[in-house]
Amino acid sequence: MHLFNDLTRTKEKLTPQVEGEYKIYVCGPTVYDFFHLGNARPFIVYDTLRRYLEYRGNKVLYVQNFTDIDDKVINRAKEENISCQELAEAMIAEYFTDADGLNIKRATVHPRATECMDDIIDMIRVLEDKGYTYVLDDGVYFETGKYADYGKLSKRDFAGQEEQERVKHNEAKRNPSDFVLWKFKKEGEPAWESPWGEGRPGWHIECSAMNKRFLGDTVDIHGGGQDLIFPHHENEIAQSEAANEKTFVRYWVHNGFVNVDNEKMAKSEGNFFTVRDLSKQYPYSVLRFFMLQAHYRMPINFTKELLDAAENGWKRIQNFASNLSFLLGQEEKTATIADADLSELCERTKQAFEEGMNDDLNTADAFAAVFSLVREVNSLLAGHTFSHKALREVLDITLLLLDVLGLDPLEKTEEEIPSDILQMAEERSLAKKARDFAKADRLREEIIKRGWRVDDTADGTRLTRSE
Ligand SMILES: [Zn+2]
Known part of the structure; x- marks a missing residue:
């Protein structure tokens, strides 16, 4: 198999470090809201890559994180008057509802930033020991100028970078592209103990720390949307390679955007459609089919007409x-x-x-x-x-x-089974469990009379429409 590696900008033959075993890391969602179709694309694309590698007989270690602490989570939790943890917990459950609907397999591990604080702090400490950090009034920063390969993924010319970027964050930064590793505590925000005082991690460090903890110093494939190339993935490389002194990622893969009227679908643009809302109009399988009809690096233009066409094709x-x-x-x-x-x-x-x-x-x-x-x-x-x-x-x-491709053309979705039939099947299972076989049989006959077959399989009771 060949895969386009954004680091070399060429299609390269894909080989793992260890024969028959791939280590894959995919940047997951920030859990403050339902995810939209644009967010869903990397989850579906890399799930498909994983499935294909497994189909070819490989073992795949697959890690996809949940960013459960950042500005968006904090602000939304405040608006809803609940704790960040409650919000994250609820949104992770909603993520799995949609992901299961889209038939995205569970990752080997779904780490959460708040559960990896020790790993995060350890990595910042290593970076500090090696002289890559400095402290300003609002946090601990990574000094990009000290890392010689900074920019190797995004191929940016940092010499010409606008002074604005420095001002936007903290004027005292040594280079405009320096970024925060640890943010000092602000009033009313959740905070964790650290050698630099109470605070919380910057966004980029969690992925470097989680990669190291769950996959080691070098991963085979790291995926995400094209918008993550800079600064997120560039900063992940800088942190991980400075700390570990090993190649961080062997193949960098990035998927194209989902566009609406040629603009990237994004929460900030307000032009988004959540997967949950779309799933009320189209089966999840149609959404997955729609996404995979295009090559993953190409942009997808989202219109209702194209979704309808996908529905017909499927x-x-x-x-x-x-x-x-x-x-x-x-x-x-x-x-x-x-x-x-x-x-x-x-x-x-x-x-x-x-x-x-x-x-x-x-x-x-x-x-x-x-x-x-x-x-x-x-x-x-x-x-x-x-x-x-x-x-x-x-x-x-x-x-x-x-x-x-993660699709089952014979799948019978629960929506297709009327709720009264589902309820009767449920009552029948309970009756069987209670050893009330007369009642169970009665319910079975009633279900059959209404045009459904009941099969008790090892996976539970299966309801299918009788031919
Ligand atoms: Zn990431």
Whole structure:
């Protein structure tokens, strides 16, 4: 596989430090509000990268943090008259509701800044010992001028940087790009003990500290949105490489923005759509499909029309899969097309899919391979019958490849099951638990009468619409 590395600005062959094992870090959300479609893009993109590496037989250690203390969290908590911790706790729960809906796998670890204070303080102490820090009236700063490679990711020319940037933060800074590692306590703000007095960490240091704690000095892949290249990722490099004296990240990957009328979707611009609100109009799977239809480095223009088109595209795949699954439930007829021909088609699809994914995670090409299978099989089915073995093979490859993209065309979302049916199923489970089998049977019959199948599986009770 090749991946575009922003450090070298070239597509590079991807290899891990340890054969068969990838260490990935992705900058996660600041938990003060619901996340919008633009925020969702990196979560979906890097989840897909992870899934593909796992599909290729690798083990993936995946870390995505929660920034649970910063100005936004403090201000919102004040507005809502609750503690920062209560706000963060609630928003992390909301994050998981949307992330689960979008089928984003749980990270190996989801560290929170407030749970990593010791790691953060340790790293600042190392930087201090090595002479990279200085103290001003409002906090401890990192002196970027002391780190020779500063700017290597963003390729900025700091010599010409505007004096304004210095003034914007603290006039006493030695270089305009110097940034705060530890902010001294302000009245009414949460604070932690440290060798420099009570305070809280700056934003950048938490990611460097968490990378070190959970993944070690060198990680294979670090991902985030393009807006994080500068200053966030540039500062992460400076902190980590100055402290650890090792290469921090081997492949830097950044995804493009989601735009609305050619402007980046952002809370500050007010032009955003939260995933939660959109999920009331479109299934989560449509939102994920929409996002992955584009190559991750390209900008996506968000319009309702494009979402509707994505919904139609996704429905075509869903109908295809449910048709195959329906045919498999029918009596087998004499096949009029050879199994070998269909096997060959499946193999070609898999190869085209992998070629797309191997080329810098080109999910657009990967979808094209799936759509081409849908088209070819549909046209074959118009004039031929398939053996069950062949139907199964086509369905299996479809499900396997889509699962790499985090999508399940046969998924039945809970919204599709009417609430009275769900309630009866719930009552039936309780009745079974209470060993009231007569009641459980009665409820089962009632559910069946209303057109639903009840299957007790190892994963719990499954409700499916009867054909
Ligand atoms: Zn970060």
